[in-house]
Amino acid sequence: MAEIKLTDLTKSYGPTEVLHHVEGEIKDGEFIVIVGPSGCGKSTLLRMVAGLETVTSGEIAIAGRRVNELEPSARDIAMVFQNYALYPHMSVRENMAYGLKIRKLSKAEINKRVEEAADILEIRQYLDRKPRQLSGGQRQRVAMGRAIVRDPQVFLFDEPLSNLDAKLRVQMRLEIRKLQQRLGVTSIYVTHDQVEAMTLGDRLMVLNGGYVEQFGTPIELYDRPASVFVAGFIGSPAMNFIPAMVEGDTMVLSTQAKLPAISSYRGAALLGIRPEHLTPDENGPIAIDVDMVEQLGANTLLHGKLNGSDHEMVASVPGHVSTETGAQHRFSVASELLHLFDPATEKRLEA
Numbered sequence: 001m002a003e004i005k006l007t008d009l010t011k012s013y014g015p016t017e018v019l020h021h022v023e024g025e026i027k028d029g030e031f032i033v034i035v036g037p038s039g040c041g042k043s044t045l046l047r048m049v050a051g052l053e054t055v056t057s058g059e060i061a062i063a064g065r066r067v068n069e070l071e072p073s074a075r076d077i078a079m080v081f082q083n084y085a086l087y088p089h090m091s092v093r094e095n096m097a098y099g100l101k102i103r104k105l106s107k108a109e110i111n112k113r114v115e116e117a118a119d120i121l122e123i124r125q126y127l128d129r130k131p132r133q134l135s136g137g138q139r140q141r142v143a144m145g146r147a148i149v150r151d152p153q154v155f156l157f158d159e160p161l162s163n164l165d166a167k168l169r170v171q172m173r174l175e176i177r178k179l180q181q182r183l184g185v186t187s188i189y190v191t192h193d194q195v196e197a198m199t200l201g202d203r204l205m206v207l208n209g210g211y212v213e214q215f216g217t218p219i220e221l222y223d224r225p226a227s228v229f230v231a232g233f234i235g236s237p238a239m240n241f242i243p244a245m246v247e248g249d250t251m252v253l254s255t256q257a258k259l260p261a262i263s264s265y266r267g268a269a270l271l272g273i274r275p276e277h278l279t280p281d282e283n284g285p286i287a288i289d290v291d292m293v294e295q296l297g298a299n300t301l302l303h304g305k306l307n308g309s310d311h312e313m314v315a316s317v318p319g320h321v322s323t324e325t326g327a328q329h330r331f332s333v334a335s336e337l338l339h340l341f342d343p344a345t346e347k348r349l350e351a
Ligand SMILES: Nc1ncnc2c1ncn2[C@@H]1O[C@H](COP(=O)(O)OP(=O)(O)O)[C@@H](O)[C@H]1O
Pocket: 013, 018, 036, 037, 038, 039, 040, 041, 042, 043, 044, 045
């Protein structure tokens, strides 16, 4: 059982604190994705779990044991990096076997583990090749294989797919997900890509400037984002935000459009509407003067200005929509799909 517990975890480089009071519990066998923009502290947090960075304050526990002072090799963790870190002069088999040789496993045991992992990853026919004789995707599999053969308690991945082209990335992320489900090893995966995070993670830890903004399932983050940051980060195209004033039973948008109030909150607010939640409706309160159309096949994105203002707005409508720039389209949106945030704290306003 390898649950991981992060308690009030802080990291400073010199006087600069880059991670602030990170809390989180990862269950045995769970696949967690740490997601956030570049520089928010994802790699630092992962490397602290691996033992490659010291902990400034707080505690990391793996399987109920404090590991702050343990060497990386004593933590029973395998890490897969973005650059694969393969030895160029060694064959695939030697690369995968290397860590096991150091741990002095028998030749027979090493061969068994390497061949099992090679079968799982479908790279058996490449075992005698050198890394340079492999494609990017195959190298990535070798790097995964090297982690699998160690049979660790925990897998850590730091943007392992970012060197691959878009199509291969999509394929590999499905493979990683299937592999993790099959092996059931507790995993932490770091990426800046929100789509990758949503497809891979049982739960996502959203980091922003070293703070945990929210830690929840993909659906929780999508349906009930805890902050403007999470709301804007999860979902594509990004959520529309419109300043509003809630007075009486009415929410008056900065563009003078009116919607019924959705909660008991009164006062200034930031209203969030996902593009895909705008429903075409001739009598709807939201009008977009379209100035750009993106035909994506499965859906159409209508970009434009809201209610004759200069406020940018985008709607995502299923299927093909034939329109021309300058045309006005009207929409309504179901109350339960609206999001309200405090304009000062940028936190979600609950009913
Ligand atoms: N060794 C280091 N010394 C000083 N600052 C560092 C060091 N490593 C990372 N940082 C800083 O810590 C912050 C988080 O970095 P990092 O964890 O690499 O972010 P991410 O992986 O999310 O892109 C950044 O501001 C970065 O400049």
